[in-house]
Amino acid sequence: MASLYNHYSDTRRVLQKVLVMFSIFTLCASLFYLLAGCCNSLPLDTVDSIAVKQSPQLFYKTYGKNFEKNVSNCTNGMLAPAPVITSLEGTGASGSENNNPGKDWTAVRRLPQALILGVKKGGTRALLEFLRLHPDIRASGSEPHFFDRHYARGMNWYRSMMPKALDGQIVMEKTPRYFVTAETPARIHSMSKDIKLIVVVRDPITRAISDYTQIISKTHNIPSFETLTFKNRTIGQIDSLWSPIWIGLYAQHLEKWLAYFPLSQIHFVHGERLISDPAGELGKVQDFLGLQRIITDKHFYFNKTKGFPCLKKPEGSSKPHCLGKTKGRTHPKIDMEVIKKLKDFYHPHNLKFYQMAGQDFGWQ
Secondary structure, three states: OHHHHHHHHHHHHHHHHHHHHHHHHHHHHHHHHHHOOOOOOOOHHHHHHHHHHHOHHHHHHHHHHHHHHHHHHHOOOOOOOOOOOOOOOOOOOOHHHHOOOOOOOOOEEOOOOEEEEEOOOOOHHHHHHHHOOOOOEEEOOOOOOOOOOOHHHOHHHHHHOOOEEOOOOEEEEEOHHHHHOOOHHHHHHHHOOOOEEEEEEOOHHHHHHHHHHHHHHHOOOOOOHHHHHEEEOOOOEEOOOOHHHHOOOHHHHHHHHHOOOOHHHEEEEEHHHHHHOHHHHHHHHHHHOOOOOOOOHHHEEEEOOOOEEEEOOOOOOOOOEOOOOOOOOOOOOOOHHHHHHHHHHHHHHHHHHHHHHOOOOOOO
8 A cells, every 4th residue: 555655656746847847848938939039929910900000100110120030930931921010191091901911011112103203403302312201101212214214124124123112101213304304294104194293393593503503513614604594695595495494494394294194193392492491391292192291390400501401310320411412512603694584584484384383483
């Protein structure tokens, strides 16, 4: 009887040791997965429906860049769909879309939904840099020149030039030459009838002088601005085909675009106000794109040396950021008599443009 009792006690002790060892192993395995960042307390669909909806911008800032990698590790190399962090406000995405369990959560290259068409020396680079602060905008840094120079390369090439974007983000690019190239409206319309178009315009005289300033910075032995402005200075005949003058004939160029797109799909950014009130102009652009107004006056400060607004602290940087040395060049002093002739020349063209655009830009 005593022997049977001793055998029972030994078996019980063995079982207790096995249970303790199993508990320790389970605890260690759990700690390993937690430290490796591979275990989530919530399943993917719960993360998408709760965390993303409650604070999509915060969730994206905290988890967005590493989420796909972590999910991939958790599936032992089999990539699970990465949740797209999109804002339900102002992105054009409805709640039902974000609740769709079959939604593609992977960042992909897409054709643009918005374009900055121009104008050259109007402030297009500044606008693009400012817009890139918005988490729901993905923009190409370079100018693809697809619709004016590289159209023969095809849409697949054009798509490859675009940045990868999550579902709900707006893809865009800027090529200022589009606005004045005759073939581009039809080509863009064939790609998308619903695309949103943005044009930055400024006083055509100031724009022409800025354009000329850029030309002489790259090419030597260029005649003076006054000389190039006229076909015949004696009789005051303006050379309207000289590129710096011709680009400023906004009404003439806009007519080609209105043949393919309604005015409601074209937004005009006031170039002078983009300098004096960047947050105000950016607010209107965000409204036009259907986005939440995230870019505000807290993002800007005015640099007196350059004469332009700069970003206080761009995303991914600890330092303020201003546009490069090629922006804000000192303009040559132009004969006031030539300025007066140009004002008289542009006056009827500006009035026609105001009427077509439905906006008075106040250029005198």
